[in-house]
Amino acid sequence: MTTLVGLDLAGRAVLVAGGGPVAARRAATLLDGGAAVTVVAPQLCEDLVDRVLADEVVWHRRPVEQSDLDGVWFVHAATDDSAVNAEVCRWATDRRVWSVCASGASLGTARTPASTRHAGLTVAVTSVGDPDPARAARVRDQLAGTLTMGTLDLRHHRRGSGSRGRVILIGGGPGAADLMTVRARRALFEADVVVTDRLGPTSILDSLPGDVEVIDVGKAPGRHAATQHEINAILIDQSGRGRVVARLKGGDPFLFGRGGEEQQALAAHGIPVEVVPGVTSALSAPLAAGIPVTHRGTVASVHVTHGHRQLDQSALDVVVRRHATLVVLMGVGRLASHVDQLLAAGSDPLVPVAIVEDATLPTQRVTRAPLRQIVEAAAARGVKAPAVVVVGAVADPSLLAAAPVDAATLDAAAST
Secondary structure, rough: OOOOOOOOOOOOOEEOOOOOOHHHHHHHHHHHHOOOOEEEOOOOOOHHHHHHHHOOOOOEEOOHHHHHHHHOOOEOOOOOOOOHHHHHHHHHHOOEEEEEEOHHHEEEEEEOOOOEEOOOEEEEEOOOOOOOHHHHHHHHHHHHHHHHHOOOOOOOOOOOOOOEEEEEEEEOOOOOOOOHHHHHHHHHHOOEEEOOOOOOOOHHHHHHOOEEEEOOOEEEEOEEEEEEEHHHHHHOOOHOOOOEEEEEEOOOOOOOOOOHHHHHHHHOOOOEEEEOOOOOOHHHHHHHHHOOOOOOEOOOOEEEEEEEOOOOHHHHHHHHOOOOOOEEEEEOOOOHHHHHHHHHHOOOOOOOEEEEEOOOOOOOEEEEEEEHHHHHHHHHHOOOOOEEEOOOHHOOOOOOOOOOOOOHHHHHOOOO
């Protein structure tokens, strides 16, 4: 019967007998665990040569000898000669030193499990009875997929005294939960506290363990649940209690997400911050509507701005001169003012415009019209935030034959 035990080899002497690719892989794993690795072999493969040149391992250029086991805690027998490997493992057994035999698992006193690391955990699989490394590897890979894509509780439930909290700034993507990145999803399930905006994949919050505290600081039109100063204070307070805090934002945290301000505030208090990039709605919302923000032969660049204030000169120029697509985030409230600006600056009244509401969600809706009529079309359809405005030739519904255009959109365009 095989008993699975985790060995702490950090700072301890370990011997790797052999200099080939298998020995190199075993040495790399041991080094990752902090072991002091000595390699004994007449020749080394390129990966091990690099380790030696970097002073990561000690190399004795000769065949392995019994005296090489003096003072070691663990042995990997990984030469290209199975008889030598067996003899090295016999030496180790006689000395009551744990050993792994690369050419036959039953010859050593330990086995190398198929393992995966995830959220500060190592999950290992090994066969019972006769060695079956291929089966162990397949099961390991399936477990890794469950850990990555599932909704397992990955929080630390036992922390050392004086453990410091930290904050993870998570870009949640445009709204659909399945457009979160793998890393974003994993980070969310490591958190003790989630500080969330109104936008982004808020539906996933229902999957969190019941004792995870969720703090809603989302801003809605006409309602501000918390000022940025208050949000910063919440992050500092919660992480200061030793908690892992997930700051869940829509889109990407650094694209008009004020994530940089939050990181600055946390850094000023010495709080560790991890940033998880997200899929920004500036690109994904047009894509979900069948609009390429760049298209060969049409436009080769894109200009992204926010719509809280008047458009600046650079935003006006890209439309007037038609050398880039203009994408306006959070621009529904000032749509009429922006259109007036563009027309006054000399924009073609017939330049196509598309407004994408609730991008990637079941409630997604697209409204299209020429610049001079987009305000009227938006009012007629009751367009509301959150929405992304796209201005430029790429918003023409005829550009891509497969562009998803609903009947109401076609009616708005046909009325011009």
